[in-house]
Amino acid sequence: MKEIEVYKHIVQYYxxxxxxxxxxxxxxxxxxxxxxxxxxxxxxxxxxxxxxGIVSPTVEVNCRYRKSTTFQDVVFITVTMxxxxxxxxxxxxxxKNADGDVVAEASSxxxxxxxxxxPIRLAKEYPEYYSIIMDNIVQESDSK
Amino acid sequence: MKEIEVYKHIVQYYxxxxxxxxxxxxxxxxxxxxxxxxxxxxxxxxxxxxxxGIVSPTVEVNCRYRKSTTFQDVVFITVTMxxxxxxxxxxxxxxKNADGDVVAEASSxxxxxxxxxxPIRLAKEYPEYYSIIMDNIVQESDSK
Amino acid sequence: MKEIEVYKHIVQYYxxxxxxxxxxxxxxxxxxxxxxxxxxxxxxxxxxxxxxGIVSPTVEVNCRYRKSTTFQDVVFITVTMxxxxxxxxxxxxxxKNADGDVVAEASSxxxxxxxxxxPIRLAKEYPEYYSIIMDNIVQESDSK
Amino acid sequence: MKEIEVYKHIVQYYxxxxxxxxxxxxxxxxxxxxxxxxxxxxxxxxxxxxxxGIVSPTVEVNCRYRKSTTFQDVVFITVTMxxxxxxxxxxxxxxKNADGDVVAEASSxxxxxxxxxxPIRLAKEYPEYYSIIMDNIVQESDSK
Numbered sequence: 001m002k003e004i005e006v007y008k009h010i011v012q013y014y015x016x017x018x019x020x021x022x023x024x025x026x027x028x029x030x031x032x033x034x035x036x037x038x039x040x041x042x043x044x045x046x047x048x049x050x051x052x053g054i055v056s057p058t059v060e061v062n063c064r065y066r067k068s069t070t071f072q073d074v075v076f077i078t079v080t081m082x083x084x085x086x087x088x089x090x091x092x093x094x095x096k097n098a099d100g101d102v103v104a105e106a107s108s109x110x111x112x113x114x115x116x117x118x119p120i121r122l123a124k125e126y127p128e129y130y131s132i133i134m135d136n137i138v139q140e141s142d143s144k
Numbered sequence: 145m146k147e148i149e150v151y152k153h154i155v156q157y158y159x160x161x162x163x164x165x166x167x168x169x170x171x172x173x174x175x176x177x178x179x180x181x182x183x184x185x186x187x188x189x190x191x192x193x194x195x196x197g198i199v200s201p202t203v204e205v206n207c208r209y210r211k212s213t214t215f216q217d218v219v220f221i222t223v224t225m226x227x228x229x230x231x232x233x234x235x236x237x238x239x240k241n242a243d244g245d246v247v248a249e250a251s252s253x254x255x256x257x258x259x260x261x262x263p264i265r266l267a268k269e270y271p272e273y274y275s276i277i278m279d280n281i282v283q284e285s286d287s288k
Numbered sequence: 289m290k291e292i293e294v295y296k297h298i299v300q301y302y303x304x305x306x307x308x309x310x311x312x313x314x315x316x317x318x319x320x321x322x323x324x325x326x327x328x329x330x331x332x333x334x335x336x337x338x339x340x341g342i343v344s345p346t347v348e349v350n351c352r353y354r355k356s357t358t359f360q361d362v363v364f365i366t367v368t369m370x371x372x373x374x375x376x377x378x379x380x381x382x383x384k385n386a387d388g389d390v391v392a393e394a395s396s397x398x399x400x401x402x403x404x405x406x407p408i409r410l411a412k413e414y415p416e417y418y419s420i421i422m423d424n425i426v427q428e429s430d431s432k
Numbered sequence: 433m434k435e436i437e438v439y440k441h442i443v444q445y446y447x448x449x450x451x452x453x454x455x456x457x458x459x460x461x462x463x464x465x466x467x468x469x470x471x472x473x474x475x476x477x478x479x480x481x482x483x484x485g486i487v488s489p490t491v492e493v494n495c496r497y498r499k500s501t502t503f504q505d506v507v508f509i510t511v512t513m514x515x516x517x518x519x520x521x522x523x524x525x526x527x528k529n530a531d532g533d534v535v536a537e538a539s540s541x542x543x544x545x546x547x548x549x550x551p552i553r554l555a556k557e558y559p560e561y562y563s564i565i566m567d568n569i570v571q572e573s574d575s576k
Binding site: 157167169 | 445446449451453455457
């Protein structure tokens with residue numbers, strides 16, 4: 001399993017709302033930022049994936065907000081792949097602030113389809129991608 | 145219980161992504177649009193709430209994406225309040241397209257705090273808001 | 289020239305920033321919302337345009353902010369086509385609040401290209417679209 | 433005058449639209465990202481500015497789009513302060529891709545006001561900020 005570098009997001013002014021903190025919808029975008037970065041680190045390039053004819057839409061997101069964040073905060077995001085069943089791949093995210101406090105815990109589920117919307121079984125059709133994923137799955141119990 | 149008008153969102157070009165469909169983070173924003181509109185319909189005005197010193201941050205969101213939507217689609221969003229326990233109010237959302245197909249099912253949880261972050265017990269401190277909420281809660285089994 | 293209905297945008301919570309007002313980048317999005325609505329009113333459907341193989345990227349935007357707007361404000365946007373030279377079509381926007389005060393004045397320039405990026409001369413290749421546009425141009429001096 | 437490090441923005445998936453490229457409204461946000469970073473480099477901290485009671489709303493933006501950008505592109509943004517007249521400070525931006533091609537040229541104008549909206553004359557009221565700005569202004573003719 002590859003050693004993964006934690007993703008860092010610097011909060012922008014345009015991500016805040018009139019409550020004075022980051023608007024909650026932006027965390028869903030940070031999940032994507034960090035997921036793309038994580039996949040790049042395990043040698044799955046999103047752009048190449050789409051060139052290979054694989055599209056990977058999001059089928060579910062969950063996010064629990066623990067502490068607020070605001071402009072110029074740095075958010076540290078740890079991403080893991082926690083489950084791959086059939087055509088559904090699940091990611092887990094832990095977001096922390098510079099003090100090490102958890103600011104959000106999240107998960108997302110994605111599937112793999114071809115350009116006409118037909119589900120792709122990676123194990124059979126793209127064994128290379130399949131083995132990279134299986135090598136990097138962290139059982140939810142493992143990850144503590 | 146008040147008769148609620150379904151919220152309509154017309155999908156904008158800037159809400160799409162390079163996959164050709166709406167980016168999934170926008171549904172989280174539509175939840176807010178429709179929640180604010182729902183609260184207005186049961187006589188809870190968000191702006192007045194904040195003037196009264198009540199802030200209502202989002203503590204959890206969940207969204208399951210069923211069908212894609214794209215530019216110029218109209219999305220019909222039915223909002224219900226499904227649970228109010230202690231300081232946590234839960235909303236449920238069903239989003240449909242013009243054909244009546246469910247495009248997404250979602251939920252969100254919000255709490256009530258004052259301007260310094262102290263939890264507010266609506267029942268005691270704002271009985272008027274509390275009774276409006278209790279009168280409009282739809283048990284999840286009822287709503288089916 | 290067609291009588292055009294003014295476009296209305298209701299300001300959303302997620303469009304505000306920590307200054308307590310709408311973040312300035314959202315006005316650029318409202319320009320697009322109102323432009324698409326304007327084109328629909330003069331029978332130019334954006335989706336059909338793209339199906340016909342015409343893509344119309346934005347090549348320039350300008351916006352002067354006069355007064356702030358915030359959550360739940362209604363913004364009334366008047367759109368006009370002010371110039372069509374060669375392959376460049378210019379739009380002008382006046383945005384007002386409910387009191388009739390101008391909150392922003394803006395303009396944008398768009399061109400017409402085909403799917404491989406080659407400029408399209410509407411007059412020759414799509415005379416139907418060309419004549420709709422020419423019939424609805426409002427000289428900047430006319431519009432006062 | 434301080435040596436300024438060029439700002440780098442990595443294009444995110446959620447910044448693209450169905451045309452397959454970055455939606456034009458995002459460049460306005462990148463202007464803010466790079467402006468905040470530039471100000472930090474010349475020792476003007478945005479958060480401290482607001483704590484000092486100075487708010488700096490955007491009063492004008494202009495952007496000319498030269499070449500499209502897309503997911504995973506790196507955009508290099510050079511920011512300069514080009515004019516400071518009365519209460520209005522103007523910034524100029526040149527955005528390039530990894531090949532060195534200009535993808536956009538932009539400018540923005542900002543003013544300085546206090547918390548009740550009264551214009552602030554930096555020269556008189558905040559001479560420290562004033563001198564930092566004047567020391568770093570690049571005449572548009574200078575910058576070539």
